[in-house]
Structures are given as C-alpha cells and as structure tokens.
Amino acid sequence: MKDRKTKIDEYFKKIDKLGWDLNLRSIFELLKYVGNPQNQIAVVHAAGTNGKGSTLAFLSSIMEETGLQVGRFTSPALVDRNEMITINGVKISDAEMERGISMVEEACQKMVDSGFRHPTSFEVMAVLAFLYFKGQVDLALIETGMGGRLDATNVVAEAKLCIITPIGMDHEAFLGDCLEKIAMEKAGVFRPKVPVVSAPQEKQVEATLREKAQLIEAPFILIDRSNLSVLEEGTSLRFIYRSVEYKTEILGRHQAVNAAVAIESAKRLDKMGWSVTDEDLLQGISKAHWPGRFEILRRDPLVVIDGAHNAQGMQALNHARKQILKGEYRVVVGILGEKDMGPDFLEILGEASEVWTATPNNPRALSASNLSTRLLKQGIKSEAVEDFEVLIDLLASESTLSGSFPCLIFGSLYLIGPLGNALKRRLKNDSCFNCG
Template identity: 35%
Template sequence: MTAIEWIHSFDRFDGRGGIKPGLERMQAMLERLGRPHEQLKFLHVAGTNGKGSTCSYLANILQHVGYQVGLYTSPYLTQFHDRMSVGGVNITDQELDQIVAELRPVVEEVAATEVGCPTEFEVLSVLSILHYARQEVDFVVWETGLGGRLDSTNVVTPLLSLITNVGLDHQAILGDTLEQIAAEKAGIIKPGVPVLTTAHGVALEVIKRTAAQNGSRCLTFGDDFASERSRFGWEGQTFDWRGFEGELSQLQIKMLGEHQTVNASLAVAACQALQELGYPIDEASVRAGLASTAWAGRFEVVAQDPLTVLDGAHNPEGAQALGAALRELLPQRKVVLIVGVMADKAIPEVLAPLVPLSAAVVVTRANMPRSAQVDQVAKMVKSLDSELPVLTAQSVAEAFRLAAQQAEELGCPLVCTGSLYMISEARALFFPN
C-alpha cells in the first residue's frame, strides 16, 4: 500500500457520514508526536468562499519577502500533493513515504483508544504539520477544511485568524442560519489573537462578539481596511487599498472578479498586521506577491477557442460572485454553461444567478458518490427557465464535447462551474498530467 493509498483508506467526509467533529484525535496524535505544531507560526484562514485565494495571495507575498512558507489547502485540483507545499513546491512522494512511516504507528495507537480512528483529513492535517516542522518554515498559511470550531486545523494557536465571507453552506453540519455558521467559523478565534475578516451583516456581528469575548482585536473590511477598483478586464485588475496603518495605490492582480480584490485586500491587511507583530514585509513584496498570484479553478481561463472559463462556484455566494464577474467581463453576452454540483448543496440557489446568463446548459456530475444526479439538476434548471436548452452528460468529458458543439453553434463562450471535484476533472482535460 502506497502512502497515498494509506491516507485514502480512512473515513472521508462525504456530506453524510465519515466526519467526526471534535479535536480529540488530533490532540492525541500530536501529543504522541511531541506537539510539533507548537514549533510553527500559523496564519489560520476560515470562511465560506475565498479561503483558497486569500491563502494563495498571503503565501505568495510572504514568499516574495523571503520567508519560507508552508501552504495547506483543500481540496486539491490537479494532484494530491498540491494541498501541502513549501515555498510553492509540493510535497514529494519520498517525503510522504518518510512521514507516513513515522505517523502510521501513532495513528494505529490512537485508533485503538477511546477517541477512535482518525479521519482522512485529520491524518492529512497531522502529516502536513510534520512536513512543515521538518522543513522549518517561517509561517504556515493554514486553511480550514470545514467550519472552524471543530475543524481538524483548530488545534493551533495562530499569529492571526482570518475569516473571509460567511454564507449558507454545509448546513447539515454547521447549522441552518448564518448566525450558527458564523459561530462555527468564529471558533478559530483564540484569546488575544487578532482576527481580520471580510464578513458582513449578522455574520460580522457574531465574529465581533466572539472576538470581544476572547479579548481579540477585530479588524473588519469596510471599517479598518478596504479596496476600491480603478480598472478591470480580462488581463487583470487594479485597486487601491487603505488600511489601519496607511494606503497602497494601484495594486495589481491577475485573478478576475471584484470578489478577488476583496480577498487580496484581506491578505494585504494580514501582512500589515504581521508587520505590527514585528515581521517585516516590504511594499515591493506585497505588490509582486499579489501581481503573480494565480489559483486554479477560480475564474480560470483555460482556452480561447472557444473562450473557456473554469470556476468552482459550489454554493450560492460563489455563484453570485461568478455571475457578477460574467456580467462585467461579458456584457450583453450569454454563455454555454456546464454545471455539476454535490447533492448536499443548495442547488436551486447555485443555479439561480447563472441560468439567466446562459444560452444553453449542460448538466454533468463529478465521478464521486456525493454528486447530484444529472436528471434532477436538469429539472431544476428547467424550472428556472423552461425555454432554455438543457443537455445532460454522465461524465465531465462528455459534457465538454456537448458544450463545445453548443458553443460553436451559438457563438458563445463556455463556462464550467460547480463542485471543485468536478472542476478538478475538467482541468485534467486541459492540463493532463
């Protein structure tokens, strides 16, 4: 059994079973390993959307300064190793083998205790901590898997806590209301540790209240820092940033959609907060880090003929952001939409912002059990627009063949969106290993 096969042998979160809320198994493993997480400086990032992009901006800026940065994200879009990198270099098979050899007896020992067998994500989280400790990184940019309070990543006390937006997602686990979900996200806030957030409304009130209860400074988008775009187009965007210690004008990013300026703004604010904690970060590195950041599957242009965009808008807020970006960048034009979502998502709410922008829709599914049935999703599309041409495909490859025909006949760009697992399969069509 290879290292990756061993990791995949554990229970996975599948939206119904396989998840075991609580930190007991993480703590038990880390205790037996000598508490390696206490050697590391973490920047902990939670939220509904924008976590991966924010993490990528932040890690890239810090790397341009010259810091050695570990980046932990999920799920992967290209290959398994993507989720654990140091200095932009993914963990290798040899490094995985070595760490698994050390970790395996510890996992077996913990599994035999009253706390039970760890999940796959818990094993991955401990494995990554060991990797970053061995690499002696200066910072770990540490993305939550799901929620925050009981997420496997929440065993650390970070230098900063970052919370992106908060929306209705994973309600079966995190709660039915924004207040409940925000409380789970705010669970990453630690006593005295500053928190920065781009959340708003009732979610922001929950985060502010949690920060106050923990004696943590809370810096919010709109009040303590903000961004204002001055230019946008297919080549990228430019925005001005103001913060609690100054301003930066004409910052450039190549990621598309106004929501990306918000994610970038949060990363810049985190850098300013780190400077206040005594970690030097120069303006040139902020600019260079932002300008060079790319993140797969987030409004990613993968072909020009036809123009083809991949975007992992897997929940209502993500779909709204995608819809806004399409209206900006393709005004007065409609698209051929490929969509595939997980069965446990708020599917009508994901479809609603995108169906009015579509000239035709091809419904497909990722190759995994959690995927919604294509016929059911097709019916939901039809309920939103009974006149819209809707095709179905049982594989992502078949969906692209059908969509390419539609795009040629209608003269439309092609947009593929939904589950990140489906986006991963789509990327493999354009970037085979």
C-alpha cells in the first residue's frame, strides 16, 4: 500500500505533465469551488526578483515574536514540497496535504468537465496554502512564484501590505525584456490604498513602482540606504538600521537590506493594529533562519551553500564570497539552461581553485557536461559530475573534507536543495558540522 508521501508525489507528477499558461482564470475558478479561502485571511503579499524568501523569513520571525500564528507560502521548496506551506516555521503535514488535495482534486475534475484548463501544480499548492491557513493563522505571508500581475498568488481581494524586494532581470521571456516592464509586472500585486514597502531599487524601477502606487493611492515606503549600514559581515551579520543595531545569522551584506524591508513592514503592521515592540524586532531578526542562502553546513573546512541563480543574486553572492572565503576555494555549481548569470558568475568560478559542475533536478536544467563545455569557452576548466550520488560521495569524502580549502556550492535551488539536504545527513555526526 502506498504511503501518503508517495501518493502526494504521484499526484503532482501527474499535474506537471498537463502543461500551463500564464493567466488567472483557472485558479480563480478553483478557489471559487473551495470557498474562496484567500479572502478569509489577513495577507502580506511579496513580489520581487531576489530576496523574497529571506525577507519573509525575517518578517515571519518578527511577527512570531509578538505571539501571532504566522503562515508562510514560499517557493520553490529546497527539498520537500511541504516546506512551501508553513505555520510558525512548521511545515504542513502529509496528512493535512492529503486532506487538502482530496478537496482540490474533486474541484479540478469539475473544472475540467466544465471546459477549464486543469490548474498547474503551483496553482494547486497556492490553493492548498490558502485552505490550510484559513482559520489557523493571524497573518499569512505570501510570496509570488514569478512576476506578480498574473502570478497564481495574485488572487487576494485585499492584502494588508505589499512588499517589493530587489528587482532585476529574470524570466524575461514571460515578464519583459527591460527593467521597467519587469517592474510593472511585479507592481501588479499592488492594491488601491494598500501600503507598499520596497527595497532600494534601480532608478527606472523605483520610478515605475512609484507611478503605479500613486495611480492607485497606495502609500509607497522606500528603504533609504542612508539609514542602513553594515558593521560586520562574516559568519554572522551585524548592521544598523534607523540607529538601532541588529544581528542575524542569515549571511551576506545584501541580507541587511532584506532585514530592513522586514523591519519597516513590521512597523507598518504595528500602525495597523498588530502590536510590534522594539524587542520583537531585535529578537525576530536575530532568530530568523532561511536555509540555502549562504548557509554554513560545516566550519572546518568551511562548506557553504547558496541559491544565487541570476545576475543580481550572483553579484550579492560574489560580495559575500570575497568577505568570507579567503584564499583558495572549491566550487560546485549547477544552473538552469535559460539563465544569464552575468559577470560575477564567471568571476566566482574563475577565481576558484577547482570547479565541479552538476545537474539540477529540473527538466530545464543545463547538464553538468554542457555547463563545463560553456565554461571552457570562457577559459574556465571544470570537472562535470553527472551522477548525484557520486557528487555526494565526493563532497563527503575524507579526502575532500580534510583538504585545506573551503567549498562553495551554489546555483539553482533545484541543485542546492537536495544536495544540501544529502550533505547534512552525511555530515551530521561530524564534530565540525554547523558548529560555531
């Protein structure tokens, strides 16, 4: 007899074969069938190119400090699909997932019989999140999957707050070939008179966002970099925002910006009636955790994983790398085929002592051998490791771990998720595993 996890995996594999298109008709119809749970929840909606997950991790941690039950919907999952739906950091159980699927599956069949497209797996996950959060959470933090205007999460009648994280070039085939077009798609989550908290942006992006907010009378709060300064970055991060010092274990200078967005968002929620104290802010930032973002798996020698997967993310990773990885280092990298990684990607690889390429677990992945071929054309030698288990054995081997230089594993979340999880299991008995 199949267990719950197997049944759930098979259900989503079946949906994934059906294809998709970018519109909201199917998800609105599905939500109608299950009672429109999205309109029975207090929602904070986040869009942007980079930093959505980290920003919501900070904000969730802050609001949890106030005693609230905080739901969070993020994507993609690092390892387990259930990670996408959490309440106070605890992922949805297989039993709850199965219960939700039974409702959704019946509704989907009625939709198909009525001539609608079958909802995508992401649309189904979004609906499962809304169903799970209804009646259980005080606040739900919802992250867009791609874009904003036509994203499956953009179905809430009235969000309490909108968040925009740093916007850069990504998914150009769907969102547009310039920053202004991409910004306009992201601004599709704005609601009339609902406040927007934004990270610092490129000038043309800021102008686009401000114009959209002004049109719908939405207060626009932009993080001012002059109020933010980094004191220390390394294996922890200390920064000052609005004259208050904060500390976090989520690493990288760019995380100070994400934390500032979360702090400003929490202050805005405080003005709306959710009581947030200065101590809640301090403790929330300090306790926040977000796996796979310059996450230290081992400290001697250092093993770090990071989900940088576009040019903007590579720039942030490269800066963090220069602060923490001194001297020689090894790289393991895997990316999706359509990504333009920018100059920082090549700099990270070009300065590495050794480069191993790997294949992410995704149909759109660039194979390890093809990535190695591309890198060689840029003058970067690498070794392709096509087999996932072989890669794990190599990384966890005594000869590798006893080496004198650290290892940086980065790229697609479809690589670092399963790879990081497998390494954690292999290294958990190591005395230097995640110790500090």
